[in-house]
Amino acid sequence: MALTDSEKEYINEKLGREPNSLELGMLDIMFSEHCSYKSSRPILGLFPTEGEKIILGPGDDAGLVDITDELALAVGIESHNHPSAIEPYGGAGTGIGGILRDIISMGAMPIALLDSLRFGHLEDQKSCYLFEHVVKGISDYGNRVGIPTVGGEVEFDDAFRTNPLVNVMCAGIVPKTDIVRGIAPNVGDVFLLMGGRTGRDGIHGVVFASEELTTASEIEDRPAVQVGDPFTKKKVLEASLEIMEKVDVSGVKDLGGGGLTCCISELADKCGNGALVELTKIPLREEGMTPYEIMLSESQERMVFVINPSQVSEVMEICEKYEIPAEVIGEVTDTDLMVVEEEGEVIAELPTNLLADPPVVHREAREPARDEEYVEVEHPSPQDALLKILSSTNMASKRWVYRQYDHEVQIRTMVKPGDDAAVLKVDDEKAVALTVDCNSIHTKLDPYDGGAGSVAEAIRNVVSMGAQPLCVVDCLNFGNPEKPEVFWQFSECVKGMARLAEKFNTPVISGNVSFYNETEGVTVNPSPVVGVIGVANLEDVRTMDFKEEGDKIIVIGRTYNELDGSEYQRAVHGLVQGSAPKIRMDEELASAHAVQKLVTSDKERNITAIHDCSAGGIGIALAEMAIKSGLGAEVDLSKVPREDADDFATLLSESHARYILTVKSSKADDLLAEIDAPSAIIGEVKGDALIISGMVDITVEELQDAYNGVIEKFMA
């Protein structure tokens, strides 16, 4: 039981009596951090959530954004950190399952998955084990369901050794006229539960996700991890889409954390209605389950449709076609109570808003003392530094991961994994660009700049594809919020993210908060994982690889002396120290606008490649453009617009607000003149080696050898 004394008092006062043990269990999960967002809600209010293109902001299973005249994109993101820590294969797979259901619940066909993964270093056997099985879990689940996994990111750092982070983002398309919500507006409608049967798995999943892990968790909490069944999920997906196509349903909601209790109470509470559930109607997987287990089970692959009784036979027929169990389990009532009956006898009776709207907790936030210790480092040769960063597991190719994911199914994937963002065709004119990013090092050093910077980087990734960023989703992974220092990190981070999202007019339309990512004193690096959704005209889509010798290389944005918190310091010196690169909102916006303006007016395709500068700075960005194309370049760093940065810092500094473009040589000066931000021509695409300011002279082949096959060495 995780309810605090004051929460128990609050419940007793609201009820005018003590809850019975079933009611107490139901309240316990609904008051958990995972279901209630009781700590985070007051801070999340800072996020901008409305905008011209926003159809639906946070509060439902997923957010909705307008992408074409006819279509909306449903987007959500979720964490499955604790389950993946103790059962990586099942934990990661059911993470996919959960976010897919959220998208289906909006009436949308899922078209893309992206995942953001964080583990300990691969020298460590346990980290290898978690990494291998999380990726396999995602692969086996996502591939079977037929949803392409098109992008993502992977970070390795000791801070994630016992508490890996597994965040999954999903996007789906739905005609605007067919959007469905998670509501139960009509009294007399029935709840039809379909999909997987209810079993004993996942009980207390949300409660254990709302506590710190311990070394005993792997044994004690294993029953709290759900069991995934992608084949059933695929049938549930197809059946759900067919139901929503043929039947005018009142509402749909998936069963995720908190199981039936959460699903039914939230459906009813959204419309100020009540609900009656008859326990004996629920299809069970095993015998002898108690009411407590049935109402709290988080068994997977289940959906509830809210429909008029006259529609039941049609829906049942569709479920029969796909051979999935379905049953009417209750109805919408005109009370404000959620009532559970067992063969007609009331066994739980609770106000829906007591379940769905627990009181917030105002946590204390305290800025921790800054680590004054600072190690002065001696720079190695720029070339050695560049190669070392490029061949670090954090920077090296993630092909070992993404080749295990089907990233082509549904034949929309225009830009494949390995570029700044994935680009998927949605119709004959438009594509969506999707990315998920986070800089946990920057956030650890300065949560405000790191939070804002994570949003900025994700936006840059989308802009680099030639797309206009529309909105943001976020998955905030932090430690124990009861610790004032953690809560300060969280608050500062959200402030930074909110400011940047506001600046770009990219509202936050959906999100997830995962606290308690600590194991016996080790807290994860604060990780604000940010998904950004952009839209591009098909002809505007660009990629990062060099295209043709002779093309001029332009850098947009100013470089500062910001090596602290960089991949250079982590990969070469093993250091995370000092201050994170500063976020400069006006410069960020000016650079992005410059790129967007150039691309949208570039009907002749004079702009041949675009890449953003982030981890590893200009040096790594140029190396990646060379590696992906097989072409070299010659660059003079003294031309780069910069402040206080010598050549070494210019090569590897991680200042924000920067892009690298290549353009047709004959148009370079004209295009440069159009850029309303610090910018310069710094070199050209040339030969088969990357040559930078007399500091670096490496063949592209050597770069490729450093970059490829790194993770494979650890993973066999």
Add this chain to the structure above:
Amino acid sequence: MKVGVIRFPGSNCDRDVYHALELAGGEPEYVWWNQKDLSNLDAAVIPGGFSYGDYLRAGAIAAITPVIDGIKSLVAEEKPVLGICNGAQILAEVGLVPGVFTVNENPKFNCQWTQLKVKTTRTPFTSLYHKDQIIKMPVAHAEGRYVNEDLELLHDQDQIVLQFEGENPNGSMEAITGVCDETGLICAVMPHPERASDMILGSDDGLNFFKGIINF
């Protein structure tokens, strides 16, 4: 040209194949696994995916469904049948094409683009290519390694349809990744032609597979 697109629970390339057939100018039609009578069809494609979750062995359960009887009737009427990926595994499981597609040499799921050589143009699906033409299409499977104890017979009867050119990503014998029956009308390929049916996806080299059906 009415082309059936066979759907099993767990099929997931059905919509993609349907789309590619439309692009090629055909009239696709979905056919559910329990349909036995396919006499209204002029051809059929068994698309990829994970029929029945591939829980037992890829294609094993799909191979004993009623629609397979329909497929056999089509074959008897000398109408073309193409199996792609899971569809190829099903055709091998049923025994309509020789050999088996089994677990990759590196037993992980592998999704990547590949270079392929068209080894015969006598099948309807490859009739619009020229012999030894190199084409680009992606693979995506965990069980695609082609094994056959009598490769000589395959050569003798001109039953090798596609070979990997360069990298052999799953360890198939002689890099074979597409075979046909003796008549050439039944063809099983592991690479996905429908995923290479539009330049915007990186290649339209695969579209001729479907145009070939329509031209038949």
